[in-house]
Amino acid sequence: MTAAGLDLDRLSFDRGAHLLLQRALADLSPGDRLAVTGADPALPVHLRAWCREHGHHVEADEAGLSVVRGRADLDRWAGAERAGDPAPSGVVEAPPARWGLAARGALVEAGGPEPRFDFGHRDAVWADVAPALYRHAASAQWDPDQAVDWTAEFALPAEIEQAVVQVMTYLIENEQAALVIPARLLGRIHPHFREVMQLLAVQTADEARHMDVFTRRALLRGGRLGTSSAGGRESLATLLDEPDFSMASFMLSVLGEGTFLNLLEFLERTAPDPVTRRVTGLARRDEARHVAFGVAHLHHLGTIDPHLRTRLRAAIERRHDALIDTAGLNQDVFDALVVLAAGSWSGEAIGRGWDQVQALQAEMDEGRRRRLVHIGFPDDEATELSRLHTRNFM
Structure with missing residues (x-):
């Protein structure tokens, strides 16, 4: 002794x-x-x-x-076990409920609570690029007060300013949906997959910031917000109804936000003032990360789930059928895009603006087809499904 x-x-x-x-x-x-x-x-x-x-x-x-x-x-720690490994390579396929909120890699005492999470399997939420995307997202955060010169001097004709306000109103509406969806999914993911949770948390912060800067630009010259169509809100509402993580990621990020990348690039290119150009450019960089994760997750899932394409196709067709009788894109938004591309009210300019918006829609279609092919659809099916995407862009 x-x-x-x-x-x-x-x-x-x-x-x-x-x-x-x-x-x-x-x-x-x-x-x-x-x-x-x-x-x-x-x-x-x-x-x-x-x-x-x-x-x-x-x-x-x-x-x-x-x-x-x-x-x-x-004796207290006799039945303890390690909750995987802290590194991303230590992620396990199906972490047990008893690990709960324990940090990945921690020594977990036996007998604790067993909270349930809807998405508790690695393949339901994972993409190998998630850790790197999170690190990039965390380092790329920007402060609206510092990143945007809100005092920049410019003067626009009233009709052009009205067009900017209408487009900003439309963007705010869509960004609100893009915030709600990842926020809803976030709390349903097992904390073992923390990089995905962190990435979605930053994504919600991105969308909140976009709502802020688009609102500030819309009201910058003292005007009132534009119109919100019933068809546009109905299109966004169908995204809120998707309970499955992969299907929600597909509809929001791969198709919706992917299409918005083209729109934001168009707006950055045709912006009639430096503030509009700056806020759309900053938002586009954030949205590119959201799309990258959605595409990577669906690509990963497609390599192990032979039925994924069938489920994705059904989701597109179901949404198309639900929206077939709606008016599609708010006419005020379409007209505002034409006016912004035109830059003036001459007949020649309006015709040129119209052609540019038509080219934008073709670019959106091409981008959707490219992403669909990347996640496993053959060219002809990707073309068919892209044409079924909502006319409201998102």
Whole structure:
């Protein structure tokens, strides 16, 4: 039986003496003794109380106080297990519910709560690029007050300013849907897949920032927001109804936000003022990350799920059927895009603006087809499905 000693001097248990005691006991085996001395008058009372709580025993004799090390603290961790490995390579396919909110790689004590998460399998949410995308997203955050010169001087004809306001109103509406969807999904993911959670958290912050800057640009010259069509809101509402992570990622990021990349690039190119050019350019960079993750996740899932394409096709067709009787893109938005591309009200300019908006829609279609092919659809099917995408762009 080993004998060891610990002198606590004036340190009391209400000021951290238990830390030194724990450290000394950790080197002993069950049954070994630790002689404890100290100048605190309450030491005998506090020592007995602490040892009783932690499964040790205190004996007193002429020499003073001795702690006999128990094994309760060892038994406590007897059934513990590591929750995978902290590195992304340590992600397991199906983390058990008992790991719950434990940090990935932590030693998890047995017997804790078992919270349930809807998306508890790696393939339901994962993409190998998620960790890198999160690091990029975290480093690329921007402050609207610093990144945009809101005091830039410019003057626009009233009709051109009205067109900008209408487009900004449309963008705000779509960004609100793009915020709600990842926010809803976020809390349903097992925390073991933390890089995906972190990426979606930054994505919601991106969308909140986009809503902010688009609103500020719309109101910059003291005007009122534009119109919101029933058909446009109905198109966005169908995105909110998709409960499956992969299907929601497909409809929002691969198709909707992918199409919006073309729109934001168009707006950055045709912007009649520096503020509009800046906010659409900044938003486009953020949206590119959202699209990249959605495409990567669906590509990953497509390599292991032979039925994925069937499910994706059904989702597109279901949404198309639900929206077939709606008016599609708000006419005010379409006309505003033509006016912005035209830059003036001459017949020649309007015709040129019209042609540019038609070219934009062709670019959107080409981009959708390219992404559909990347996640596994043959060219002809990708072409067919792209044409079924909502006329409201998102």
